[in-house]
């Protein structure tokens with residue numbers, strides 16, 4: 294659906310030019326949610342903005358539905374792509390409802406239909422329309438403004454949505470709710486979403502695929518499970534392991550996470566001590582991955598104090614946990630819905 | 639005060655003339671200055687020359703400017719109006735540029751991102767958001783124009799300046815005071831009125847621009 298082929302973007306700077314994006318190739322399939330993650334300044338925003346032509350690549354080609362975006366009318370292209378801007382970017386002189394309904398208005402929907410749609414979306418992002426529709430953005434908190442930004446991007450029901458750190462300013466509890474909501478929408482209507490974040494837990498929770506960027510390049514492009522199974526290099530391991538959001542995982546052990554072993558450990562399979570915290574286990578996996586790789590294994594065994602394998606953790610379950618646990622510490626475990634597996638009790 | 643009481647009709651007549659000259663001049667200056675300001679923000683190379691020229695014009699003493707213009711526009715209203723337009727341009731152009739420059743980049747980005755074309759961005763987002771600053775420029779220009787227009791009497795154009803000039807010729811302080819007083823009140827009224835208009839317009843535009 295979206296394809297970036299050897300795309301680079303250089304900004305003219307004082308002195309040498311800044312290569313914000315450097316030979317990036319990414320393919321996003323229809324209905325897929327791809328997360329771009331990386332340190333600040335790694336080129337995530339610029340990469341995203343080239344898709345709806347807010348930036349022009351200096352090299353390479355970007356296609357949407359097989360058509361080079363350069364050949365498309367930029368205004369039509371953008372009306373067909375929802376865009377959640379990093380800093381919110383609401384129109385300060387429009388009410389909340391008018392902000393949400395701006396694309397439908399540009400598309401010529403009737404006033405009535407626009408208003409109904411705006412109300413529907415405000416409810417969806419957890420802002421009761423009867424209280425929020427007629428307010429102005431300055432009367433909202435940063436987190437509420439971001440939610441209006443998300444509603445605006447979805448208003449005209451575009452097949453493609455670009456989201457640049459959409460939940461950055463939202464409080465953790467609401468954020469968790471919005472993440473679940475996004476996943477539900479995603480599962481239901483199969484939008485193609487490019488999602489930028491610097492929160493690794495969010496990436497694990499939402500991403501069908503995670504593209505890790507550094508210095509304008511793609512370091513690794515993999516499913517969450519594969520990112521843990523085969524980290525491309527120590528940078529990936531460090532990035533996964535050092536994230537502050539994952540600190541909470543030092544209090545959950547592998548023993549608690551493990552499911553009953555499907556059988557005896559296969560010879561040569563990885564066995565980790567059940568006393569390891571999930572966070573330490575992540576580091577351990579990274580170390581193995583960096584110099585050995587786990588090859589085709591789908592998970593690892595968990596051993597008791599005597600060294601006997603007593604349980605099994607699939608990489609997929611492990612990855613999901615990294616995402617879920619951090620975000621869900623406040624939510625009830627029973628509500629673990631679909632997608633990436635269960636939440637540890 | 640004597641004169642005011644004895645000749646209210648004459649004073650009213652001159653006040654109306656005065657207001658007309660100022661209104662026409664500032665009106666023309668808005669029609670020229672706002673587009674010029676927009677042009678400058680689109681084509682930054684124009685900024686130096688345009689603001690520089692407007693600033694230079696602003697420093698020419700009004701009597702001298704009338705003198706320079708008379709060979710082209712003759713003795714009369716045209717000269718006064720052209721001069722007042724030229725004086726008003728600086729504040730209006732400069733404030734239009736400042737108002738447009740003051741809009742948050744994220745807001746402009748969002749306008750492009752949701753798929754507004756250039757004209758839609760201007761009408762739906764940029765001008766409404768720049769309006770308070772543009773209006774402040776118009777206020778400034780209007781108040782200055784009310785004062786400068788008193789000199790119009792020097793080129794034979796009626797207005798409150800007529801009272802001042804006549805008073806000077808006849809050594810009649812009463813007339814001078816009457817002219818000056820009414821001109822001051824007029825300037826204050828314009829200042830206050832435009833401030834109110836700004837409030838109203840802002841609320842109104844907000845409504846109509848948002849809902850379309």
Ligand SMILES: Nc1ncnc2c1ncn2[C@@H]1O[C@H](COP(=O)(O)OP(=O)(O)O)[C@@H](O)[C@H]1O
Pocket residue numbers: 304305311312313314331332333334335336337338339340
């Ligand atoms: N308009 C611009 N002009 C010059 N440099 C820019 C511009 N936009 C981004 N950059 C630079 O490009 C690099 C990548 O920026 P960005 O894509 O915003 O990164 P991220 O979103 O990952 O934080 C940074 O070094 C940034 O300073």
Ligand SMILES: [Mg+2]
Pocket residue numbers: 337338339379
């Ligand atoms: Mg960014």
